[in-house]
Amino acid sequence: MFLLLPFDSLVVNLLGISITVLFTLLLVFIIVPAIFGVSFGIRKIYMKTLLKIFQWATLRIERGAKEKNHPLYKPYVNGIIAKEPTSLEEEIKEIRRSGSGKALDTPEFELSDIFYFCRKGIETIMDDEVTKRFSAEELESWNLLSRTNYNFQYISLRLTVLWGLGVLIRYCFLLPLRIALAFTGISLLVTGTTVVGYLPNGRCKDFLSKHVHLMCYRICVRALTAIITYHDRENRPRNGGICVANHTSPIDVIILASDGYYAMVGQIHGGLMGVIQRAMVKACPHVWFERSEVKDRHLVARRLTEHVQDKSKLPILIFPEGTCINNTSVMMFKKGSFEIGATVYPVAIKYDPQFGDAFWNSSKYGMVTYLLRMMTSWAIVCSVWYLPPMTRQPEEDAVQFANRVKSAIARQGGLVDLLWDGGLKREKVKDAFKEEQQKLYSKMIVGSHEDRSRS
């Protein structure tokens, strides 16, 4: 008993010293640069080192697989078959034209019409677009996160040790560090915005609130070890505009908001989120809706329009897809935000899946599990492209405008542009869509037939 005492105090001392050291390091290297928007470049070095290690690990797996003479599982990201971009009408016309040479203004049923549907059917059987989009994108190299690899059986002892080391580092060193940072960031946000909220309205308040928000987002970015590359920053959204981006995870908000000043739109939640939301709105006007108000589309549109028309208010940040998609494609944009008539600033966000899978499959993981997964990944590497602003042309309606913006985003981010509704993840195929193809075809045939029978 007596002998333990000196050791006891020694241990306590050591613990105390290490915590102090850790905290000072944290402060100096992470928090202070975040406040001033400076970067030491530590994260970039970290990323490069990780990349080298991943490449080495992949080579080892490939070598291991070759030794055992077994083909490796190499998934293709964008599907395995090339789908023709032509529409139903074009294809059927083309086939008929080359066939019986019938004049195209008297369309009627042709034997060859079956061909288009047959081929489309086989294509879908071979490779289905939609369900693929909703599971996490499969990787081509191993990133030492066992969550996403199917080639497990080719791992040697060396790799296993490395993987074990990786787990240790991620869970025991990086995770507590990140949690501490996140905690600091959020508490600073809440206290900062509340304090700023007491100031009288004016330029000073705006200035301070912008910077408090920015500082806290930057700390959160570091809390996730997010390494972001911004492109075309001259196109950043301005006051009175709407910023539109594709949605992969809740982190998108943090990523965008750490490089610009935005007003958020969303539903008021309870709990911690609610506290943060209420604090934020004290410092500068965000648009928060009660749960009941969300259903009322006109009310939502009206409030957004009011916000946008006030030039002193910050640009709104909206994710029109409505749900998280796995970052290989952009799904249908809901037209609500495009009806308001403000200038739209599209932004494309593309995550590099090598370092950590940022996709939030909300039917599989809850928010807390998701955040834990994020914080135990190596890093989150992404690119943000600011696209030039777009406005609605007089001859297009909201849906066409939404599609135009969506294509621009998809093209920039190297994402596949899909017509499907993101809500498909949870519901079954909407009957309206089912009817469309069949209706189109039958209209083509029947419409003309009726003309002929009349004449």
Place this chain on the structure above:
Amino acid sequence: LSSSLAVTSEQIEHLHRRFKQLSQDQLTIRKENFDSIPDLEFNPIRGKIVHAFFDKRNLRQESDGLADEINFEDFLTIMSYFRPIEMNMDEEQLDRFRKEKLKFLFHMYDSDHDGKITLQEYRNVVEELLSGNPHLEKESARSIADGAMMEAASICVGQMGPDQVYEGITFEDFLKMWQGIDIETKMHVRFLNVDTIAHCY
């Protein structure tokens, strides 16, 4: 970036994985497994397409009728009807290639396996293709089919006497109707080459 080569071992690997996905890791697929493909519900002739997978004539089996289930080899056999043309095919091979594809389509129409497409079978296909339109009455669909059948008859047999009965479209007649349409270049599914993920740094 699409490859127009014949099916490589990589592609077989893909198809195998797709097969396993559809069969839910069983060794064979049944008709019900095709219900799990949401895009397929769009297609008005999905019944016939799924049917085609189990049609013993397409599976190159000696007997007739429908199989209950198919294994991966059968799956590949059906997929081979949608192979793209190879660069080095000669006239005879091309012709055989074309006939095979057209035979596949012929089997889709000829549901009772008697080697002829009768009026009833033709009507059946037209009704299915137009089934998406709720405003279309059965009578209209039927008259459209009848009109088209008459056209087909005139192409195949020429002018018929008033008491001649047109039994049905045989495979040779079917071939005649597709003359001029280069089905072999259209009826295929191409595999993509390796994709590049947009790099973020």
